[in-house]
Every structure is written in C-alpha cells, then in structure tokens.
Amino acid sequence: MSDHDYTPxxxxxxxxxxxxxxxxxxxxxxxxxxxxxxxxWWTFGGILTFCLITxxxxxxxxxxxxxxxxxxxxxxxEHIMRDVNYGWLLRYVHANGASMFFLAVYIHIxxxxxxGSYKSPREIIWILGIIIYVLMMAAAFMxxxxxxxxxxxxxxxxxTNLFSAIPFVGESVVTWLWGGYSVDNPTLTRFFxxxxxIPFLILGLVVLHIWALHVPGNNNxxxxxxxxxxxxxxxxHPYIVVKDLFALLLFMIVFAFFVFYSPNILGHADNYxxxxxxxxxxxxxxxxxxxPFYAILRSxxxxxxxxxxxxxxxxxxxxxxxxxxxxxxxxxxxxxxxQFYWILVLDVLILGYVGAMPAEGLYLLVARVATAYYFxxxxxxxxxxxxKERTLPLPLSLTEPVLGGSVAxxxxxxxxxxxxx
Amino acid sequence: xxxxxxxxxxxxxxVTASYAVGAVGVAGVVWPLVDQxxxxxxxxxxxxxxxxxxxxxPGKSITVLWRGKPVFIKRRTQEEIDKARSVDINxxxxxxxxxxxxxxxxxxxxxxxxxxxxxxxxxxxxxYDGWFCPCHGSHYDTSGRIRKGPAPTxxxxxxxxxxxxxxxxxx
Numbered sequence: 311m312s313d314h315d316y317t318p319x320x321x322x323x324x325x326x327x328x329x330x331x332x333x334x335x336x337x338x339x340x341x342x343x344x345x346x347x348x349x350x351w352w353t354f355g356g357i358l359t360f361c362l363i364t365x366x367x368x369x370x371x372x373x374x375x376x377x378x379x380x381x382x383x384x385x386x387x388e389h390i391m392r393d394v395n396y397g398w399l400l401r402y403v404h405a406n407g408a409s410m411f412f413l414a415v416y417i418h419i420x421x422x423x424x425x426g427s428y429k430s431p432r433e434i435i436w437i438l439g440i441i442i443y444v445l446m447m448a449a450a451f452m453x454x455x456x457x458x459x460x461x462x463x464x465x466x467x468x469x470t471n472l473f474s475a476i477p478f479v480g481e482s483v484v485t486w487l488w489g490g491y492s493v494d495n496p497t498l499t500r501f502f503x504x505x506x507x508i509p510f511l512i513l514g515l516v517v518l519h520i521w522a523l524h525v526p527g528n529n530n531x532x533x534x535x536x537x538x539x540x541x542x543x544x545x546x547h548p549y550i551v552v553k554d555l556f557a558l559l560l561f562m563i564v565f566a567f568f569v570f571y572s573p574n575i576l577g578h579a580d581n582y583x584x585x586x587x588x589x590x591x592x593x594x595x596x597x598x599x600x601x602p603f604y605a606i607l608r609s610x611x612x613x614x615x616x617x618x619x620x621x622x623x624x625x626x627x628x629x630x631x632x633x634x635x636x637x638x639x640x641x642x643x644x645x646x647x648x649q650f651y652w653i654l655v656l657d658v659l660i661l662g663y664v665g666a667m668p669a670e671g672l673y674l675l676v677a678r679v680a681t682a683y684y685f686x687x688x689x690x691x692x693x694x695x696x697x698k699e700r701t702l703p704l705p706l707s708l709t710e711p712v713l714g715g716s717v718a719x720x721x722x723x724x725x726x727x728x729x730x731x
Numbered sequence: 732x733x734x735x736x737x738x739x740x741x742x743x744x745x746v747t748a749s750y751a752v753g754a755v756g757v758a759g760v761v762w763p764l765v766d767q768x769x770x771x772x773x774x775x776x777x778x779x780x781x782x783x784x785x786x787x788x789p790g791k792s793i794t795v796l797w798r799g800k801p802v803f804i805k806r807r808t809q810e811e812i813d814k815a816r817s818v819d820i821n822x823x824x825x826x827x828x829x830x831x832x833x834x835x836x837x838x839x840x841x842x843x844x845x846x847x848x849x850x851x852x853x854x855x856x857x858x859y860d861g862w863f864c865p866c867h868g869s870h871y872d873t874s875g876r877i878r879k880g881p882a883p884t885x886x887x888x889x890x891x892x893x894x895x896x897x898x899x900x901x902x
Binding site: 464467468470471472474485486487488489490491492493494496500587588589590591592593594608611612613614616668669670 | 765768769770771774794796798799800801847848849850851852864865866867868881882883
C-alpha cells in the first residue's frame with residue numbers, strides 16, 4: 311500500500327499518528343484505489359454496513375425495555391409497541407431491518423456469484439462473508455424467538471429439534487440447547503444473551519471482511535486484474551462514498567416503505583398470539599429469508615438426511631471458490647455460465663416459494679427437483695463448465711472497451727488527461 | 732549432531748508437561764461454562780406429575796403438560812384398540828407392538844410430540860385415524876405409531892403408572 315509513509319500535516323496529528331497510526335488508516339480508507347467501472351450492485355457492501363449499525367442501535371434501545379422471561383416477554387413487546395415513546399418505530403425498524411438486511415445480503419451474494427468475486431485471490435473475503443451470513447441467520451432466528459409468540463415458540467422448537475437428528479447424542483444436545491425438556495424460559499434467556507452477542511461478532515468479522523478486501527482490492531464488472539492505483543481506478547473518497555450514499559438513500563426509501571406502510575407484511579399474524587406449548591399453529595413457516603433452506607429440509611424424506619442437506623446447501627457455498635474451475639471471473643465473458651446463473655437465481659426463488667407452501671403433492675415434487683438442481687449447479691455444472699465453456703476474449707484494461715481497443719488512443723487519452731492537470 | 736537434536740531433553744519434557752497441565756486446566760474451566768446450559772435443579776424438580784383421568788370418556792383424550800411437554804392421555808374405544816392390534820408389525824416403519832405401548836389397552840399415554848421436529852400432532856386426523864402432524868405431514872395410527880411422513884419413530888411412551896383406577900403418575 312502506497313500510503314504507509316503518510317505524514318499528517320498538523321503537529322498534533324503527527325504526534326498522535328506516531329503513537330497510534332489511526333490517521334494513516336483514515337488516509338488509506340479515503341485514498342483506497344477503487345475500480346472506476348463499479349456499478350450499483352457494488353453499493354450493497356455499504357448498505358449492509360448501514361443495516362448492521364441500524365440493527366445494533368435499535369436493538370440496544372429495545373433491550374432497555376424488553377424483558378427476557380417466558381411470562382413477561384410477550385407483554386413487554388406489546389408494552390414497547392403501545393407505551394414506550396417511539397417504541398413502535400424502534401421495533402418496526404428493528405424487525406423490518408432484519409428483512410432489509412437479508413434482502414441486501416442476498417443481492418450482495420448474488421452479485422458476487424455473477425461477477426466471480428469469490429475467485430482467487432478473494433477466497434478468504436468470500437468465506438468470511440459466508441460465516442457472517444450464517445451468523446446473521448442465527449441472530450435473526452434467535453431474535454424472532456424473543457417476542458414469545460406462537461411462531462417464535464414453534465419456530466424455536468422446530469429449529470432446535472434439527473439437532474436431535476445427530477446420531478447418538480442428538481437428544482442430549484437438544485436438552486442442552488433448551489436447558490430443559492422443551493423450549494421454555496431457560497431457552498428464552500440464553501437466546502436473548504446470544505442474540506445480543508452475535509451482532510458484535512458480525513461486526514468483528516465485517517472488519518476482517520473489509521481488511522481482506524483491501525489486500526487485493528475490489529473485483530469489478532469486467533473481472534480483470536487492475537493496476538492500483540492507475541487510470542482504471544478512482545479514490546474511494548469522494549467517488550465511491552457519494553455513489554454508495556446515493557444508493558443507500560434509494561434503499562432507505564424501500565426500508566421506510568415497509569416500516570411506515572406495511573410493517574407486518576413480512577411477519578406472521580400467528581406471532582401476535584402468545585406462545586402456547588399445547589397448540590402448534592397449523593402451518594409453521596420461517597421468515598421469508600430462510601424459506602429456500604426450509605424447502606430443502608422438507609424435500610428430503612429422511613430426517614437426518616434432510617438436516618444434512620439443509621446445512622450442506624450453505625456449506626457448498628463455502629467451497630465454491632474451488633468448485634468453480636473457470637479462471638474467468640465475470641459472467642460478462644462467460645456466455646454459458648451467465649445462463650446457468652439466471653437458472654440458479656430462478657431455482658432459489660422457486661425454493662423460496664415452495665418453502666412457504668405445504669410440503670405435499672406438486673409443491674413437494676417441485677421442491678425436490680429444485681433441491682436437486684441447486685446441488686447440481688454447484689457440484690456438477692460449475693466444475694464442468696470451467697473446463698468446457700468457450701469464454702469471450704478479455705479486455706486488457708478498463709479503458710480498452712471504451713476506446714475501442716486502440717493502444718494509441720488509450721495513450722493519447724492518458725496524455726490529454728495529464729495536460730488537463 | 733542430528734542424534735543430539737532429536738534426543739528428548741529436559742526442556743522438551745517441561746514444555747510438553749506445561750501444555751498438558753494447561754489443557755487440563757482449560758478443560759476444567761470450560762466444563763462449568765458448558766454444563767450451566769443443561770437443565771437446572773428447578774427444572775429437574777418438576778420431573779413427575781399426577782393426573783386425574785376419571786372424567787375422560789371412551790374415545791376422548793386429554794392433554795396435560797409434563798416437563799413443559801404435552802402428554803396425550805387417550806381412552807381408546809374397542810374399535811381403535813382392534814385397529815391398533817391388528818396391524819402386521821412387519822409393515823411398520825418403527826416396529827412396536829401395541830401391547831408394548833399400551834399395557835392397559837384402554838389407555839394410551841404418550842408424549843404428544845411429533846418425532847420429526849417437535850410439533851404437537853392433531854387428534855383424530857390423518858390417514859390412519861390416529862394423529863396427524865400439521866407441520867410436515869406425519870401420519871400416526873391409533874397406537875401413536877408413525878405410518879406415513881418424515882417422522883423417524885413412533886411417538887414416545889413416557890414412564891408412567893396407575894396409582895389407582897382414577898390417577899396416572901407420569902414420570
């Protein structure tokens with residue numbers, strides 16, 4: 311990195327920076343050379359940071375009013391909604407914020423899949439991202455349990471029971487998770503403690519995620535390696551900062567729409583009924599962002615195999631950098647991969663849809679086909695495609711496609727830029 | 732020279748012994764942190780419950796809470812008993828004789844928890860006139876045995892005894 315020899319201009323700045331080089335870090339972050347062709351799909355990293363901070367802040371203040379006790383939790387949530395000043399707003403932002411967080415993370419992940427951002431040398435960034443994603447699911451699941459409604463209780467029962475599929479020790483593990491013989495007060499209090507902890511683990515991993523990103527630098531829509539810094543890059547500030555903020559503004563409009571106009575549309579009415587261990591709701595469904603995995607779980611007729619398939623659906627993502635054998639990153643230059651990519655998007659949407667439907671008849675058949683395709687995409691299609699596919703020629707730099715590939719013109723432009731300065 | 736290098740000396744022994752003592756110490760500290768999550772004394776204290784069954788009519792069932800879990804106590808009709816006892820045991824997914832599940836054929840006592848993922852099955856529903864789990868579609872017969880669907884085993888029969896003709900003690 312070129313800014314290691316940075317010297318602050320003020321005397322105090324220099325004194326401070328010699329002792330703790332925070333200003334060097336700040337300089338690195340503002341100057342960070344970023345590919346100048348990044349499109350709006352690249353703004354979701356910033357949007358996700360916003361989502362995480364929103365969840366931490368609203369969660370902190372909700373925790374000042376929430377009571378983690380099986381007899382009091384449900385009433386304390388209604389207390390937040392009716393009595394606490396702006397409690398309704400804080401809770402709706404927090405609850406819908408979880409959905410917005412997942413919306414953004416799915417776009418972020420699928421952007422990575424399209425442009426091959428997970429490939430060498432960015433495997434560690436990708437794996438850290440998958441760990442963050444798994445922690446997000448754990449945090450969201452435990453958070454959904456806290457209001458202690460019917461869906462909270464039965465969602466917790468179904469998900470913790472997944473661990474009972476483990477051979478031999480399954481039952482003991484589930485009893486240990488519950489702290490009893492069913493989901494009850496001990497389960498609620500520990501879920502609250504963990505729900506409070508996980509966002510800070512995520513925050514730490516986000517720092518590592520960004521650190522790992524800043525070693526090779528951003529991938530870009532063309533997917534070629536760039537000289538950094540060069541005429542193919544712009545400094546992070548102000549160029550990317552302003553673009554990220556504009557995208558964030560648009561995202562916040564969507565966010566605000568849910569919070570103010572349909573705050574309950576992404577939840578389940580059953581969760582406004584207090585938890586009752588004697589009555590299971592007729593149709594248990596997880597939150598929308600977990601539906602594809604729920605569909606995979608239910609599509610396998612065997613309990614243990616279903617649980618394995620569900621976890622494997624996430625695990626297969628972690629080894630994706632080694633399953634995709636193609637050296638070309640961007641789908642722009644992979645005509646066949648591009649088509650399979652969109653089939654995968656459709657496949658995941660179908661899984662999400664059938665995950666919300668009863669597991670019977672045609673829905674079950676569709677879920678099974680979609681599950682098989684999901685695994686085939688990663689385990690069969692991607693490894694073969696890298697070897698068989700005829701990719702399109704890559705440009706040498708970002709300016710080349712703009713200037714028609716003329717080296718002379720590129721050089722001329724470079725010269726005129728210099729003259730303008 | 733290489734012989735001298737590979738020879739285990741006093742320092743290697745001290746280092747290895749230190750690691751070993753350290754590992755035991757860490758394990759000793761971690762165990763209380765793990766075990767505190769297991770059921771505590773107050774949870775275990777509620778291990779048994781007594782139920783008055785004198786008001787249950789034939790063909791009806793009641794649901795009681797035991798260790799936070801629902802327990803079905805069903806007073807079966809002769810027709811339901813016959814149905815449960817006439818099944819060929821070899822065609823069951825989890826072969827268990829009805830005689831072993833209900834020592835007193837009139838009374839079936841079992842945990843009302845689907846063995847798939849823990850939902851509470853609905854009474855008098857499903858293809859086998861027993862129970863049906865709405866969560867993922869498991870069908871149980873009049874003996875609470877799994878007949879169709881994803882659940883791996885029959886509904887569990889807890890330890891229970893008749894204290895007298897009107898009272899059952901579960902646990």
